[in-house]
Amino acid sequence: MRALPIKKSLVATCVGLALSALVACGGGSGGESAAGGVTEDTDLVVRNAARTVSSNVGVNMNSIQATADNSSAVSGLVADGNFTDGAADAINPSAEEITSGQPFDDEHASGHEQTVRDFVLPTLEGGNATRTRTADTIVIDPDEQYVCQQWSADDLIDGEEVSDCAELLSDFTVRIDADTDDTGNLSYLFAEQNLLVIKYGPTAGSYELFLPAVKTAMQRAAVIAGEESRVPEVMEGALKLSASVLNDSVGVESGSMSVAVTQPVRIASVDDDISLEMGSSSAFSVESDAASGDAILSVKVASMKLSMPDVFGSEPDSITRIEVPDFTLHAELRDSGSEVLLTDSGFGAEPMTLSVNDQLAMSLVLANTSALFDGDEPMVSFLESMSLDLQVPDLRALLGGDIAVNSSAALALNTTAGTVLRQQDNSAIKVDAGGPFNVEYSVLDGENNSQGSESFLVGECFQETSASEFVRVSCE
Numbered sequence: 456m457r458a459l460p461i462k463k464s465l466v467a468t469c470v471g472l473a474l475s476a477l478v479a480c481g482g483g484s485g486g487e488s489a490a491g492g493v494t495e496d497t498d499l500v501v502r503n504a505a506r507t508v509s510s511n512v513g514v515n516m517n518s519i520q521a522t523a524d525n526s527s528a529v530s531g532l533v534a535d536g537n538f539t540d541g542a543a544d545a546i547n548p549s550a551e552e553i554t555s556g557q558p559f560d561d562e563h564a565s566g567h568e569q570t571v572r573d574f575v576l577p578t579l580e581g582g583n584a585t586r587t588r589t590a591d592t593i594v595i596d597p598d599e600q601y602v603c604q605q606w607s608a609d610d611l612i613d614g615e616e617v618s619d620c621a622e623l624l625s626d627f628t629v630r631i632d633a634d635t636d637d638t639g640n641l642s643y644l645f646a647e648q649n650l651l652v653i654k655y656g657p658t659a660g661s662y663e664l665f666l667p668a669v670k671t672a673m674q675r676a677a678v679i680a681g682e683e684s685r686v687p688e689v690m691e692g693a694l695k696l697s698a699s700v701l702n703d704s705v706g707v708e709s710g711s712m713s714v715a716v717t718q719p720v721r722i723a724s725v726d727d728d729i730s731l732e733m734g735s736s737s738a739f740s741v742e743s744d745a746a747s748g749d750a751i752l753s754v755k756v757a758s759m760k761l762s763m764p765d766v767f768g769s770e771p772d773s774i775t776r777i778e779v780p781d782f783t784l785h786a787e788l789r790d791s792g793s794e795v796l797l798t799d800s801g802f803g804a805e806p807m808t809l810s811v812n813d814q815l816a817m818s819l820v821l822a823n824t825s826a827l828f829d830g831d832e833p834m835v836s837f838l839e840s841m842s843l844d845l846q847v848p849d850l851r852a853l854l855g856g857d858i859a860v861n862s863s864a865a866l867a868l869n870t871t872a873g874t875v876l877r878q879q880d881n882s883a884i885k886v887d888a889g890g891p892f893n894v895e896y897s898v899l900d901g902e903n904n905s906q907g908s909e910s911f912l913v914g915e916c917f918q919e920t921s922a923s924e925f926v927r928v929s930c931e
Contacts, residue, residue, distance in 0.1 A: 493591045493633045500593060501586070503637040505579050507655045508571065570611075577605035578629050578643070591639075593631040599624040619679050626675060645672045654697075661697035663717060666690040685726065692720030692733070706745065713740035727764070728774055734758040754784040773811050773852075780805035783823065795828040798838075806844075811852040820844040834877040834887065842869040850900060862900040864923075869893050883916040883928050898923045 493500060582601025587594045603620035606612045612620055626646050633639040638656040642649055650668035654661045670690035677684035698712040716733050723730040736757040743750040759779040764772070781803045787796040801823035809817040825838040843866075847853065850862040874889035886892050890913040897906035905924045911917050916930040 494636050497586060497588050497593060500633050500636060501579050501595075501631065504631050504633070504639065504641050504655060505572075505576050507637050507657060508575050508641055508653055508660070573606070573609035573611060575641075577602040578627075579631075581605070591633045593633070595629040595631070597624065597627065597629060599627075622679050623672070623676055626672075644668070646675070659697070659699040661695055663693055663695040665693045665718075666720065666722070685724075687722050687724035687727075687729070689721055689723035689730075691718070691722075692716065693718040694720070702744075702746075709742075709744040709746065711740065711742040714738050728762070729764070730760070730762045732758070732760040748788065748790075750788040752784070752786040752788075754782065756782040774813075776810045776813075778808045778810075780807075782807070793829065793831045795830070796825075797828070798825045799823050800825070809853075811849070814849060814852065816847065816849045816852040818844075818846045832877060834875060837870055837872055837874045837889070839872050840870065841874075843867065858900055859902075864898045864900075865896065867893075867895040879916060879930055881929075881931065883918050883930060885916045885930050886911050886913050888913060892917075894925045896923065896925060 578597045579595060582598030584598045584601070585596045599621035600617070602624060603612065603617040606620065607614045607617050627650075628644045628647070630642040630644065631639060632642070639654075641653040641655055643651040643653075645668045648668035648671060649663075649665045650672060651665070652663045654663075667690060670686055673686040674684055677686065693716075695715045695717045696712065697715070698710065700710040702709040716735050716738055719735050720731065720733040734757040736755050738754065738756055740753045741750060756779055758781070760776070761778075762774060762776045764774055779802070782801075783803075784800040785798045786800070787798075788794070789796060801821040802819065803823055804820075806818040806820045808815060808819075820843070822840075822842045824841045826841065827836045827838060829835075845864075845866045847864040850864055851858045851860055870892045871889060874892055875887040876892065877885045877887040879885055891910040893908075893910050894917075895908040898904065899906070903922055905922050907924060909917070909925050909927075911927070914930075916928050917925055918928050919925055
């Protein structure tokens with residue numbers, strides 16, 4: 456029997472909700488909850504959950520996109536015309552629309568919103584689904600055949616996959632734990648394990664994905680497909696994506712979203728020589744305001760270890776291992792995106808390392824520092840001392856090809872607080888204030904060996920040559 460994409464894509468549909476939509480909750484205002492608790496109208500609670508989960512997808516995506524598009528400092532690094540997938544055209548439902556029980560207005564749904572809606576709605580109502588309510592908890596046993604047919608009609612799966620999809624869904628349960636009429640948790644369970652928990656509400660929400668249930672679902676999918684399982688032997692941990700909305704008006708969206716490792720992640724596949732470990736940490740967060748062009752980006756990675764085969768293609772059957780003991784980044788986009796302020800950003804005292812076949816190929820030390828980048832000038836002002844040390848003791852392991860054995864490279868940069876570097880019209884870099892800016896470098900590849908140490912003073916300009924040498928040049 457051939458491998459049916461649903462065996463991956465059904466689980467991936469749940470995963471993709473979290474990883475591609477990111478912001479499925481937020482914006483607008485929901486209906487008022489009944490005083491003293493949740494309404495006894497179960498249909499209304501279910502309908503509100505479906506609507507709130509899928510409403511206003513793309514609000515934060517729009518804000519981030521607009522901020523990036525207008526930022527000369529970012530210079531389009533994250534600006535992609537397909538990034539929001541049409542979300543800018545979303546029209547947000549009013550409180551009356553959310554609670555009216557009328558059909559969804561699919562005509563005005565954004566791409567992200569529609570995908571979430573197409574996934575969620577059939578699992579909550581329709582066909583011969585059954586519901587059991589105890590207090591404010593509603594357990595739904597979906598009509599598997601109906602759900603899969605709807606997913607096929609909405610192009611989430613292929614029509615020929617409906618039968619196997621229904622068999623896989625027989626192990627799924629949906630649970631709503633309502634806090635109010637329009638807030639609560641929507642949980643998707645596989646074999647009685649939490650797979651995806653969606654916290655929904657009018658202005659905030661989150662997705663939490665549990666890897667042990669993902670593993671169980673993937674194993675079951677392989678059995679249904681009649682195939683040998685390629686599921687990693689170890690899948691542990693949980694990831695949460697959260698979003699909140701401050702303003703959902705098109706063109707001036709603002710809000711925040713974050714990714715957090717809520718339970719330590721460990722994934723390992725012996726057959727594929729892949730392993731990943733990440734400690735519990737708030738890994739990523741962003742706040743953005745499309746109207747002002749301002750944004751705040753924070754990244755914190757604690758104790759990450761990644762191992763994978765032949766990532767550089769330099770050595771047959773090689774294993775690459777990356778270790779990041781600690782990394783923090785805090786960046787503020789200011790002045791309509793023309794400035795980026797970095798504070799307390801770097802790897803701390805420990806190096807990031809990259810090894811190939813257990814041999815150190817690269818290490819990078821960047822002590823935490825603060826700096827201001829101006830994209831209009833362009834220039835960088837160091838607000839604290841800066842120290843960077845890059846060592847590549849084995850160039851061949853990284854680049855392969857005809858590079859000689861024992862080739863190496865190194866680069867060390869440091870300067871003091873108050874140093875300002877400004878790019879000139881001829882692309883040279885001028886030490887505009889403070890200094891000195893110190894550079895120590897070496898490239899030893901058996902042919903074009905170069906090494907040296909330079910200290911550039913205020914008023915001097917320098918460039919890197921094609922031979923990887925740093926030399927003084929005219930500032931004009």
